[in-house]
Amino acid sequence: MTDFHPALRQHSPSAERNREPILAVLREVLPAAGRVLEIASGTGQHAICFAGALPGLDWQPSDLDTDARASIAAWTAHAGLKNVRAPLALDVHQPDWGTDALGTLHAVVCINMIHISPWTAAQALFAGASRRLADGGVLYLYGPYKRGGAHTSPSNDAFDQQLRSRDPAWGVRDMEAVVALGASVGLLCDEPIAMPANNFSLVFRKREGAARV
Numbered sequence: 232m233t234d235f236h237p238a239l240r241q242h243s244p245s246a247e248r249n250r251e252p253i254l255a256v257l258r259e260v261l262p263a264a265g266r267v268l269e270i271a272s273g274t275g276q277h278a279i280c281f282a283g284a285l286p287g288l289d290w291q292p293s294d295l296d297t298d299a300r301a302s303i304a305a306w307t308a309h310a311g312l313k314n315v316r317a318p319l320a321l322d323v324h325q326p327d328w329g330t331d332a333l334g335t336l337h338a339v340v341c342i343n344m345i346h347i348s349p350w351t352a353a354q355a356l357f358a359g360a361s362r363r364l365a366d367g368g369v370l371y372l373y374g375p376y377k378r379g380g381a382h383t384s385p386s387n388d389a390f391d392q393q394l395r396s397r398d399p400a401w402g403v404r405d406m407e408a409v410v411a412l413g414a415s416v417g418l419l420c421d422e423p424i425a426m427p428a429n430n431f432s433l434v435f436r437k438r439e440g441a442a443r444v
Contacts, residue, residue, distance in 0.1 A: 239305035241274040241298070245343075249427065250280045253342065253373055256424055256432045260369055263287045265337030268330055268363070270321060270356065271295075271344040275303030279310040281340075290314055291333055293321035323355040330363065338369040345409070346374055346391075349400035353412060361416035361437065370418055370435040373426065376406035384429040409433065 261267065264287035272278050272292035282290035292303045292315065300318040307315045321328050330336070339360045345353040360370045375387045382388040382403065391403040410420045410433070418435035426432055 239301045241302040243274045246276040260434050261338050266333045267338045270341040275306035279306045282315045291316045293319040335365045336363045340371045342373040346403050357412050357416050364437040366439040368437045372433040375403045376431050378406050387429050
């Protein structure tokens with residue numbers, strides 16, 4: 232099938248490096264079975280790694296970028312996975328995420344997005360996840376964060392400056408602000424998990440009976 236030519240499979244060295252540490256956390260926090268929406272899936276390497284290792288999950292990848300969606304589809308076909316759906320063109324800012332066919336979600340996974348997008352994207356991500364997650368459902372975030380207003384390493388400081396030079400609305404976020412944003416929509420954060428290369432996993436769980444926003 233030409234659509235799934237190997238040339239369409241993009242490769243991200245960072246996705247290759249961080250997928251196993253992330254998977255170790257996902258094994259602990261995701262349900263054994265259920266529906267998972269991955270937002271900003273990028274190349275698709277994470278989707279096939281996680282869905283392949285967690286076969287009880289129905290994995291829905293998404294990305295706004297056309298080439299990224301082609302890469303996700305190509306990696307999925309290459310891996311021969313039946314529990315990964317065709318990627319969606321999902322914009323978190325839109326009220327309709329196009330996920331109605333999935334029904335209520337058991338988890339939303341978003342890796343390395345909120346620092347490479349405006350703060351409004353983080354706000355829309357949390358609002359949308361709160362609306363669509365089942366009670367007790369998980370929103371999982373991964374990436375670099377500041378703590379107490381300070382960077383956790385010189386490399387994160389340099390990365391933050393690089394991001395802001397590309398777009399002043401981008402940048403490494405304050406963990407406390409992200410945790411507070413979650414709490415404001417009924418998504419409560421577990422203890423942050425330190426990850427390799429000065430990153431963190433943040434696991435939010437939807438409080439039972441949280442109001443839909």
